Amino acid sequence: MHGPRFGCGLGQCGACTVHLNGAAIRSCVYPLGNVQGKVVTLEGLGTPENLHPLQRAFIDEQALQCGYCINGMIMQAAAFLKRIPKPTEDQVREELRPNLCRCGTHIRIVRAVMRAAQAGAGV
C-alpha cells in the first residue's frame, strides 16, 4: 500500500490521512483498537482507470511537486467536500491549513480542490 504516507508520526503533517467511516483521520496516531467500521485509503478513493474527481483535478492542475503530502491533501479534501460540496476558496484554505506541504504547491492544491468541487466531487 503506497497511498498513506508516514510523515511526522505525530499527527502534525497529515500525510498519513485515511477515511474512517467517511471522516478524515490521522492514521499514524489513531489507535488501531479504536477502528470500527470502514477504512478507505487513497487507493480506494479512485484508480488510474477510474479517477476520483479530486485525483483528476490534482492531475489537471499538476498540483504537486514531490507528492509526499498529496495523499493527505486529497483525502482531507475528499471528506471535506462531502460535508461542504461547494466551498469558498477561504474554506478550502482553512480546511487544509493543518496539512503541511514543503514543496510549496499550495496555490495549485487550492485550485485543484476548487476545480474538483465544481466537477461535483462532493456530491
Place this chain on the structure above:
Amino acid sequence: MSALIERRALLKASGALIITFALEPHFGRAAQTKPSKPVGLDSVDSYLAIDSEGLVTVYSGKVDLGTGVRTALTQIVAEELDVPFANVTLIQGDTELTPDQGVTYGSLSIQNGGVQLRQAAATARQTLLKIAAARMKVTPETLTMDSGTVIGAHQQRLPLQALIGNQTLSVKMDKAAPLKNPDNFKLVGQSVQRLDIPGKVTGQFTFMQDFKVPGMYHGRVVRPAGMGAKLISVDESSIAGIPGIVKSCGSRASSELSPRPSGQPSKPCGSLPWSGPTGPNCRPQANCGSTSGGRK
C-alpha cells in the same frame, strides 16, 4: 522491489543493445548468467538504447527526488533524438544499469545530468544520420529527423530501428556532436504533464521510503536538547534495552539503529541522554520527534 523486477524484464525485452553486450565479460558479476550493459560515462550505449520497435530507453544516474527531473530529462532526450515524448522510457538510479553521473543535489540534474544525456542523444543522432546517409547514398547534411524517422531530400524515410537492426550504436560520446538549435525545439520549453503525478495521486507510486532491501537498518538521529549543545558523552547502556537495537554510532551526534519495519516510529530519543552544556540556547525539548531529520 517489484520496480526492480520490472526493470529487469524491460531490460531483457529491449532487444538489440542488451543482446550484443550479453557476453561481454567485464560488465559486472552477473554477466554470464544474465544480460548486462555498459555504464561507463564515455559510451552512448550507457545512456540510451533503441529497441526493435523504435522505443528509446534512457538510463540516468540522476534520480528524481520529487523535483520532476524524470519528465524534464525525458523531454531533453526526446527532443535531441527527435522521437515522440511517449516513446521514451527513463530508468533512474539503478547502479547496475545507469551511468554514475554523480550525486543528485544542488540543482545539478539538468545542468549536469541533462547535458550529458543531451550529448549522448546528439551523438546517437549524428551516428544514425551517418548510417542513414550511407544507406541512401547521400551526405548526412541533406537529411532531417522527425518522430523517430530519418527523412531524405526526396522524402525517403527510414525509422531509427531500421538503422541499427540487431546492433547497438556502439559509439563513444562525442563532445563535438552538433546539438540541436534551440530555435528548432518542439518539446523542450513546452509545459508537458509530469509523468509521475498520476501514480502519486492514486497511491501507485513507489517512493524511496517504500523500498525495502534484505538486512536494511533504520536509524534515528538523536538531537540535543537545544541549539549549540555539544555532545560530551553517550551512555550506551541507556539504549541497550530497546528491542532490536543494534548500536549507536556517530562522533558528533548519536543515532539509534534498529531493524524495525519502515514507518514504525522509533522509541522517543529521550532514552539516549545527552550530556550537554546549559546556556541561553539550551531549552528542554518536550518532544524530540518533532524534528524532521530523524527518519530516512
